[in-house]
Amino acid sequence: MSHQENARGPKPKRLTSSRIGIYAFLVIAAAFFLLPFYVMVVTSLKGMPEILKGNIFALPEKPTFEPWVIAWAKACTGVNCDGIRVGVINSFKIMIPSTFVSILLGAINGYALSFWRPKGGNVIFAILLLGAFIPYQVYLYPLVRMLSQVGLYNTLPGIIAVHTIFGLPVMTLLFRNYYVAVPIDLFKAARVDGGGFWTIFFRLMIPMSGPILVVAAILQVTGIWNDFLFGLIFAGRDNLPMTVELNNIVNTTTGTKAYDVNMAATILTAMVPLIVYFVSGRWFVRGIAAGAVKG
Amino acid sequence: MEPSVSIRDLRISYGALDVMRDLQLDIQPGEFLVLLGPSGCGKSTLLNAIAGLIDVSDGEVWISGKNVTWAEPKDRGIGMVFQSYALYPQMSVERNLSFGLRVSGHPKDDIAKRVARAAEILQIEPLLKRKPSHLSGGQRQRVAIGRALVRDAQVYLFDEPLSNLDAKLRVDLRVEIKRLHQRLENTMVYVTHDQIEALTLADRIAVMQGGAIQQLDDPLTIYNRPKNLFVAGFIGSPAMNFFHGALVEAGGGLAFKGQGLEVPVDGYETSGPLAAGQKVILGVRPEHVPFAEAAAGRPGAVEGRVELEEPMGADSLVWLALGEGQMSVRCSSGKRYHPGDRVPLAFDMTRASLFDADGQHRL
Numbered sequence: 001m002s003h004q005e006n007a008r009g010p011k012p013k014r015l016t017s018s019r020i021g022i023y024a025f026l027v028i029a030a031a032f033f034l035l036p037f038y039v040m041v042v043t044s045l046k047g048m049p050e051i052l053k054g055n056i057f058a059l060p061e062k063p064t065f066e067p068w069v070i071a072w073a074k075a076c077t078g079v080n081c082d083g084i085r086v087g088v089i090n091s092f093k094i095m096i097p098s099t100f101v102s103i104l105l106g107a108i109n110g111y112a113l114s115f116w117r118p119k120g121g122n123v124i125f126a127i128l129l130l131g132a133f134i135p136y137q138v139y140l141y142p143l144v145r146m147l148s149q150v151g152l153y154n155t156l157p158g159i160i161a162v163h164t165i166f167g168l169p170v171m172t173l174l175f176r177n178y179y180v181a182v183p184i185d186l187f188k189a190a191r192v193d194g195g196g197f198w199t200i201f202f203r204l205m206i207p208m209s210g211p212i213l214v215v216a217a218i219l220q221v222t223g224i225w226n227d228f229l230f231g232l233i234f235a236g237r238d239n240l241p242m243t244v245e246l247n248n249i250v251n252t253t254t255g256t257k258a259y260d261v262n263m264a265a266t267i268l269t270a271m272v273p274l275i276v277y278f279v280s281g282r283w284f285v286r287g288i289a290a291g292a293v294k295g
Numbered sequence: 296m297e298p299s300v301s302i303r304d305l306r307i308s309y310g311a312l313d314v315m316r317d318l319q320l321d322i323q324p325g326e327f328l329v330l331l332g333p334s335g336c337g338k339s340t341l342l343n344a345i346a347g348l349i350d351v352s353d354g355e356v357w358i359s360g361k362n363v364t365w366a367e368p369k370d371r372g373i374g375m376v377f378q379s380y381a382l383y384p385q386m387s388v389e390r391n392l393s394f395g396l397r398v399s400g401h402p403k404d405d406i407a408k409r410v411a412r413a414a415e416i417l418q419i420e421p422l423l424k425r426k427p428s429h430l431s432g433g434q435r436q437r438v439a440i441g442r443a444l445v446r447d448a449q450v451y452l453f454d455e456p457l458s459n460l461d462a463k464l465r466v467d468l469r470v471e472i473k474r475l476h477q478r479l480e481n482t483m484v485y486v487t488h489d490q491i492e493a494l495t496l497a498d499r500i501a502v503m504q505g506g507a508i509q510q511l512d513d514p515l516t517i518y519n520r521p522k523n524l525f526v527a528g529f530i531g532s533p534a535m536n537f538f539h540g541a542l543v544e545a546g547g548g549l550a551f552k553g554q555g556l557e558v559p560v561d562g563y564e565t566s567g568p569l570a571a572g573q574k575v576i577l578g579v580r581p582e583h584v585p586f587a588e589a590a591a592g593r594p595g596a597v598e599g600r601v602e603l604e605e606p607m608g609a610d611s612l613v614w615l616a617l618g619e620g621q622m623s624v625r626c627s628s629g630k631r632y633h634p635g636d637r638v639p640l641a642f643d644m645t646r647a648s649l650f651d652a653d654g655q656h657r658l
Contacts, residue, residue, distance in 0.1 A: 183379050183381060185377040185378070185379045185380075185381035185454075186379075186381045186383065188343075188346070188348050188368075188375070188377065188381065189375065189377060189381040189382075189383075189439075189442070190383070190394075191347075191348060191367070191368045191369065192346060192348075192368045192369065192373060192374065192375045192395075192446075193369065193394050193395030193398060193442070193446070194369035194395045194398045194399045195369075195398055199398050203394075203398070204383055207385045208383075208384060208385055
């Protein structure tokens, strides 16, 4: 086969059995992961009587949006029956400042570490990274004590501070690695041109950081939105994020479990990460690759 | 006259390692000084120290009569051009040129005037609206030079500005830089590892090795009277031929004897007394060897056997076996030579170099 007398031009492509096997596996894997989502969507569109028939894969006979309306505005969490909408607003109030502040601080850290190289910078960076590998649960109690000492426990600034602190190691790593690849001459030229620490950062480095800012934003938006633990512990009753509200709705049972409402509420909660994923699929994958070190 | 740039007792160390110590250098106003040396010789480190981009461990840097040892790069009155161009990628050429002025809050019409002047000098007016990624290498380096010019600095620093360009562009831009210097008459400090660039551009060349300046002289002196074996071997392409031997008494005068050769050293312009018995190294440039007809009848002419010939267009390089050694000779390409040919050649001692046995000093 290695020498063919009539070989000429591009090599012909052929569908081999291994190729077919790969595609078959991919289709099955996709179906496996999509199926639960399908069940959630169809269940959320059914009335309870239909659900109780037990055929979870069937399409709804009489589609209804009633469960969605209940989930959004009327579902009960304990004594409050305002639905999950309160949690949505809280989640945004937590997520937006946390994302912004953690990215800004991470970028400044990465910039300082790669260009200004302060004495002991590598040690600080190593300690920061070490922080990323210690399980969060270890910090919970000390952090509760510390925040209540300074009056931030159970407040919005408190939960934002927590998200910022825990986002810092990965954000710093992300930006440091990005800036290390920027030619040092660029930085030197900017210094000769008269840029100081902040001028070079805001007028030269940040405008150059488009791709990594997107990746960082995706990581932080999905990470902070999906957080349950910190929200439950640090946010306080008035600021509970959507994930905690969802848990409360699902676990508040009066009579039969309202599967339809639960499914609708869950999809609503997952909506923000889903949209982020569909809008920025390419970047999302990069974000995962960059965040892979998170362990 | 007060030097434009003055380096005094400069020491630079990383941890316990001194990469440069007790370095002294005065650069005159309007002078084109080239720092030349192999990679790792400290030439870029020295330039960065002048620019204030690395901290010095000891000593002082003076620019235009001011001690700037502790000054920020922007406050030193310098403009700098980098090998990698270092253009700000997200800014247009115009904004690249004006970045420094905008940062320091210059009035708008002054910025426009200076940018227009630099663009005119470097003929980059048609490129002003483009991004660096849409420019060729030569255009990028022009813009980078322009960005330095806009600063109206006393001293311009060039860090291997032509090394990333292809051979033809390098020659073009080299000429342009020389023109620029003639027109602006600023002090320029130029780092390169390319000796042709150094010889063509410099008023004076500082040949560096091991963090120290080996020789600081005008290009012709560097070429004709290298101070030590390193400078002799580094400058000149193809490289100087070296023969190891000793001085001996011969026929009432001194002669070099070694590696199967005996050559009278009459006519050598010595800087100190020469004595018989002294161990020396004889250095002869390939282009300073009377060869074939030119060697006939000269005293001390010897015969070499051709090993191979490298034609280079305008002339050709002939490699010969000679005594127990080898040497290269540059000759006009009128005549071809073949392996095995025996050709007479002579040593012109007025253009040769003699070094002491360890190559540290010219004799």
